[in-house]
Amino acid sequence: MDHPRYPRPLGLAPLAYGGDYNPEQWPEEVWAEDVRLMGEAGVTMVSVGIFSWALLEPERGSYEFGWLDRLLDLLHAHGIRADLATPTVVPPAWFYRDHPEALPVTREGHRHSFGSRGAICHSSPAYQHAAAAITEQLARRYGSHPAVALWHVHNEYGVPVSDCYCDESAAHFRRWLGERYGTLKELNSAWGTAFWGQRYTRWDDVRPPRLTPTAGNPAQQLDYARFTNDAILANFKRERDLLHRLAPGIPVTTNFMTALSQCQSLDYWAWGREVDLVANDHYLVAEDPRSHLNLAMAADLTRSVAGGRPWLLLEHSTGAVNWQPRNLAKRPGELARNSLAHVARGSEGAMFFQWRASRYGAEKFHSAMLPHAGTSSRIWREVVSLGAELGKLAEIRDSLVRSDAALLWDWESWWAQRLEWRPSVDLDARERADAWYAATWDAHLTVDFAHPEAELGRYPLVVAPALYLMTEAAARNLRQYVENGGTLVVSCFSGIVDEHDTVHPGPHPGALREVLGLAVEEFAPLRAGQEVALAAVDGGPALRADAWTEYVVPDGAEVLYRYADGPAAGQPAVTRHAAGTGHAYYVSARLDAAGLARIVELASADAGLTLPRLPHDLEVVERAAEDGRRYLFAVNHADTDAVLPLAAPGTELLTGTPVPGSVTVPAGGTRVVRY
Numbered sequence: 001m002d003h004p005r006y007p008r009p010l011g012l013a014p015l016a017y018g019g020d021y022n023p024e025q026w027p028e029e030v031w032a033e034d035v036r037l038m039g040e041a042g043v044t045m046v047s048v049g050i051f052s053w054a055l056l057e058p059e060r061g062s063y064e065f066g067w068l069d070r071l072l073d074l075l076h077a078h079g080i081r082a083d084l085a086t087p088t089v090v091p092p093a094w095f096y097r098d099h100p101e102a103l104p105v106t107r108e109g110h111r112h113s114f115g116s117r118g119a120i121c122h123s124s125p126a127y128q129h130a131a132a133a134i135t136e137q138l139a140r141r142y143g144s145h146p147a148v149a150l151w152h153v154h155n156e157y158g159v160p161v162s163d164c165y166c167d168e169s170a171a172h173f174r175r176w177l178g179e180r181y182g183t184l185k186e187l188n189s190a191w192g193t194a195f196w197g198q199r200y201t202r203w204d205d206v207r208p209p210r211l212t213p214t215a216g217n218p219a220q221q222l223d224y225a226r227f228t229n230d231a232i233l234a235n236f237k238r239e240r241d242l243l244h245r246l247a248p249g250i251p252v253t254t255n256f257m258t259a260l261s262q263c264q265s266l267d268y269w270a271w272g273r274e275v276d277l278v279a280n281d282h283y284l285v286a287e288d289p290r291s292h293l294n295l296a297m298a299a300d301l302t303r304s305v306a307g308g309r310p311w312l313l314l315e316h317s318t319g320a321v322n323w324q325p326r327n328l329a330k331r332p333g334e335l336a337r338n339s340l341a342h343v344a345r346g347s348e349g350a351m352f353f354q355w356r357a358s359r360y361g362a363e364k365f366h367s368a369m370l371p372h373a374g375t376s377s378r379i380w381r382e383v384v385s386l387g388a389e390l391g392k393l394a395e396i397r398d399s400l401v402r403s404d405a406a407l408l409w410d411w412e413s414w415w416a417q418r419l420e421w422r423p424s425v426d427l428d429a430r431e432r433a434d435a436w437y438a439a440t441w442d443a444h445l446t447v448d449f450a451h452p453e454a455e456l457g458r459y460p461l462v463v464a465p466a467l468y469l470m471t472e473a474a475a476r477n478l479r480q481y482v483e484n485g486g487t488l489v490v491s492c493f494s495g496i497v498d499e500h501d502t503v504h505p506g507p508h509p510g511a512l513r514e515v516l517g518l519a520v521e522e523f524a525p526l527r528a529g530q531e532v533a534l535a536a537v538d539g540g541p542a543l544r545a546d547a548w549t550e551y552v553v554p555d556g557a558e559v560l561y562r563y564a565d566g567p568a569a570g571q572p573a574v575t576r577h578a579a580g581t582g583h584a585y586y587v588s589a590r591l592d593a594a595g596l597a598r599i600v601e602l603a604s605a606d607a608g609l610t611l612p613r614l615p616h617d618l619e620v621v622e623r624a625a626e627d628g629r630r631y632l633f634a635v636n637h638a639d640t641d642a643v644l645p646l647a648a649p650g651t652e653l654l655t656g657t658p659v660p661g662s663v664t665v666p667a668g669g670t671r672v673v674r675y
């Protein structure tokens with residue numbers, strides 16, 4: 001797979017520290033205080049101009065750059081780098097006056113209105129034209145401004161709306177399909193239109209999957225998801241290419257939202273290849289008592305779409321957000337713990353939304369680096385102290401995270417599995433990805449994510465938590481991986497359909513029968529709340545599952561667990577198949593956390609991985625530099641101090657003290673040991 005380039009923000013020597021800065025919401029007198037306080041907090045870079053289109057271009061073709069000139073000069077005078085945005089996520093009111101057709105239309109046929117943000121039909125030529133024009137103006141004016149370190153294109157592509165069902169999008173979809181399939185005959189075959197008499201005889205009859213009386217065509221819906229991703233990515237590339245051409249030398253990024261709960265419509269494997277520097281935004285699910293797992297997973301996914309290279313956390317929050325049902329404040333110390341956990345997993349800094357809390361608008365109850373409470377506040381003190389800590393970590397730049405195993409993840413498969421009329425509403429791809437990720441996190445394994453068609457040879461252990469859709473190429477890849485000595489764990493309801501949501505021929509799981517050495521004769525989902533036990537064939541402790549079981553017929557695989565009760569009582573539940581010099585496990589039920597832990601333990605032993613014995617909630621990740629230096633990050637999520645044994649003596653970077661055989665990580669604290 002291609003990897004993104006990785007130039008760090010231009011001229012930024014330390015780690016990135018700062019946030020979204022919206023000075024346009026404040027009188028200019030306040031700016032002087034801003035930059036003074038930024039200095040006090042150790043801020044090194046701020047993101048500016050993200051929502052400023054209407055202020056920079058108050059009417060079509062008439063520009064007011066004076067305020068941005070003064071702002072960039074001021075930042076530069078204070079040694080603060082600028083991550084300068086193209087404001088194309090918020091077209092101004094005048095744009096919609098002329099082009100109401102650029103407002104996106106929902107599946108139900110309702111058109112969105114102006115007055116929020118992100119109301120964009122990505123197929124609209126008028127939008128593309130206006131976005132290119134303002135991007136060109138910015139590139140020409142600021143491409144050689146000494147403050148500019150990074151281009152921040154748009155904001156969080158894919159949210160709050162991604163797909164549009166208007167006529168312009170329909171025409172664009174037909175062009176996209178024309179390129180993909182060439183002829184209507186091919187399209188009819190790929191979409192399986194013999195079913196329910198959906199056959200097309202004219203291209204004009206082909207439409208986006210708008211509201212239908214009952215389940216729509218799944219292949220059409222899946223292609224629409226792919227089309228939407230491609231249409232949005234094309235708009236990113238258009239801006240990126242303009243910036244590369246008119247302002248060469250400044251890296252281009254856009255902020256992803258890799259947490260699966262936060263943006264569902266983009267295939268970040270594709271996006272990771274198009275940006276110069278991968279950047280991510282992450283927001284905790286505040287009510288989740290173990291929200292640090294979701295953080296770690298998003299960070300690992302971000303690093304993985306960056307091809308393992310360093311990336312940048314462009315937004316997270318200092319405290320509460322404002323858009324969840326109950327916006328819990330962060331606990332003391334959590335701000336630093338979150339930031340350093342991202343850095344441990346490959347981020348080259350920690351940026352926030354936002355610098356100064358807004359007094360008006362929809363986000364006035366969102367936390368900031370400089371809260372409404374001002375500098376006499378816990379958040380401000382923690383912000384200043386984090387700035388000092390990050391200042392001590394500059395030397396970790398460019399070091400790479402060392403991983404033990406890989407989890408397979410494919411956005412296309414997720415899109416497909418989420419469509420209507422699946423065998424059980426309780427089996428959810430994201431839930432399984434979260435659950436298997438948690439099992440590896442609890443086992444203290446550091447994992448990369450990988451696309452199922454990626455080269456996997458360097459991983460002793462590969463887990464597929466949810467790959468309902470699997471291409472022939474992916475199936476071959478996994479077979480080869482196992483035959484060459486790998487240990488593969490496949491979770492239920494994987495390898496079922498091809499890229500058109502068509503069931504692979506023969507018994508399930510068609511793409512994986514051979515490598516797993518079994519067939520699945522029938523799915524056996526459970527009633528809501530029903531649980532089953534799985535008895536170990538060797539007499540070990542039983543496992544528990546809910547929601548999902550299957551009738552598994554081994555064909556070469558050995559049986560490790562059998563269903564003790566439930567619809568498949570007495571039948572195989574977990575199997576292990578020796579193929580070539582490797583092994584493939586199959587888990588046919590939705591196991592609980594203890595069950596997943598047991599399977600991870602068994603498979604790790606096959607893979608030759610020794611699971612470290614560490615305190616339960618101690619997160620330990622290593623980054624290694626080219627010169628051989630290693631940085632061990634230990635983040636303690638527990639309420640008691642933890643002792644981390646060290647392979648070699650080293651130096652703790654945050655306290656600057658030598659550490660001999662072990663380091664004590666205070667409750668809720670972080671330690672970074674160089675050795």
Ligand code: GAL
Nearest residue numbers: 155156281283315321353366
């Ligand atoms: C992000 C967005 C920011 C801000 C933030 C609030 O998704 O990029 O502009 O809205 O959420 O949490």
Ligand code: ZN
Nearest residue numbers: 121164166169
């Ligand atoms: Zn549209």
